[in-house]
Amino acid sequence: MSQKPTYQRVLLKASGEALMGEQGFGIDVAVADRIAADIAEAHTMGVEVGVVVGGGNIFRGVAVASKGGDRVTGDHMGMLATVINALALATSLRKLGVATEVLSAIAMPEICQSFSQRAALHHLEKGRVVIFAGGTGNPFFTTDSAAALRAAEMGAQAIFKGTQVDGIYSDDPKTNPQAERYETLTHDEVLEKGLAVMDVAAVALARENAIPIIVFSIHEKGGFTAILNGAGRATVVNDS
Ligand SMILES: Nc1ncnc2c1ncn2[C@@H]1O[C@H](COP(=O)(O)OP(=O)(O)O)[C@@H](O)[C@H]1O
Ligand SMILES: O=c1ccn([C@@H]2O[C@H](COP(=O)(O)OP(=O)(O)O)[C@@H](O)[C@H]2O)c(=O)[nH]1
Numbered sequence: 230m231s232q233k234p235t236y237q238r239v240l241l242k243a244s245g246e247a248l249m250g251e252q253g254f255g256i257d258v259a260v261a262d263r264i265a266a267d268i269a270e271a272h273t274m275g276v277e278v279g280v281v282v283g284g285g286n287i288f289r290g291v292a293v294a295s296k297g298g299d300r301v302t303g304d305h306m307g308m309l310a311t312v313i314n315a316l317a318l319a320t321s322l323r324k325l326g327v328a329t330e331v332l333s334a335i336a337m338p339e340i341c342q343s344f345s346q347r348a349a350l351h352h353l354e355k356g357r358v359v360i361f362a363g364g365t366g367n368p369f370f371t372t373d374s375a376a377a378l379r380a381a382e383m384g385a386q387a388i389f390k391g392t393q394v395d396g397i398y399s400d401d402p403k404t405n406p407q408a409e410r411y412e413t414l415t416h417d418e419v420l421e422k423g424l425a426v427m428d429v430a431a432v433a434l435a436r437e438n439a440i441p442i443i444v445f446s447i448h449e450k451g452g453f454t455a456i457l458n459g460a461g462r463a464t465v466v467n468d469s
Pocket of ligand 2: 243244245246282283284285286288289290291303304305306307308310311363364365366367368369370371372373374375
C-alpha cells in the first residue's frame with residue numbers, strides 16, 4: 230500500500246450508535262477496537278486524523294425533552310456521553326500504540342485537555358490522533374455540527390462521516406427500501422433535497438468552508454482507508 234493517500238488531513242465523524250455494536254446501549258469494546266484499527270491504519274499511511282465521536286449510544290438530549298424534561302440539561306448529558314466515547318476510543322487507539330490526545334469542548338482538566346485550535350494543531354503536527362470530545366460545547370447542536378466546526382478549525386481537507394449506512398440515498402434507506410444511492414452530490418443538493426443523513430447546520434458550515442463530506446459505512450472494516458486510497462464505497466459531497 231505505497232499509494233499516496235488522497236487527503237493529508239481529515240476529520241472522521243464516528244457515530245456514537247456504531248460504538249454499541251449489537252448491544253443496544255453503551256460501548257462494545259470490540260467495535261471500538263475495530264474502528265480504532267481503521268484509524269491506526271490511516272495514521273500509518275501518514276494521514277493526520279481528527280475524530281469527533283457522537284454520543285447517541287448513551288444519551289441524546291431530545292430524549293429528555295420528549296419526556297417533558299429540560300432540553301439544555303439533556304444536551305449537557307449528551308455532550309458528556311461523547312466524552313465517555315472519546316475516552317473509550319482513545320483507549321482502543323493507545324492499545325494499538327497510536328499516540329492519541331482527547332480535547333474536550335467542556336473543561337474537565339482532571340480527565341483530558343480542553344479544546345483549543347492551537348492545541349489541536351500542535352498535537353496533529355506532532356503526529357498524534359486528536360479526538361474532539363464534548364461536541365461543540367453548546368446545547369441545540371449535534372456532533373455532526375461539531376465535526377464540521379472542528380474540520381474547519383483544523384484545516385481538514387474532508388469530513389468523513391462514518392455512519393450506519395454506506396452513503397446518501399434519495400430517502401432514508403432504513404425505512405424506504407426503494408431509496409436510491411447517490412455517488413456524488415453538491416452541498417446545495419443535499420440541502421435542497423432535504424437528505425437527512427447529516428443535519429442542515431453541519432452541511433451548511435461545510436459548504437461555507439468548501440469542505441467535502443464523504444459518507445460511508447463505519448461498519449465496513451477497512452472502509453475508511455480504502456476511501457483514503459481512492460477506492461471504497463461512499464457518497465462524496467463536493468462542489469467542484
Ligand atoms: N437520505 C438519506 N440517506 C442516507 N441516510 C439517511 C437519509 N435520511 C436519513 N438517513 C438516516 O440517517 C442516519 C445517519 O444519521 P444520524 O442518525 O445522525 O447518524 P449518526 O449517529 O451516524 O450521526 C442513517 O443511519 C440513515 O438511517
Ligand atoms: O455540540 C453538541 C453535540 C452534541 N450534543 C448532545 O449530545 C448528544 C449526542 O450527540 P449526537 O446525537 O450528535 O451523537 P450521534 O448521533 O453521532 O451518536 C446530542 O443528542 C445532544 O443532546 C449537544 O448538545 N451539542
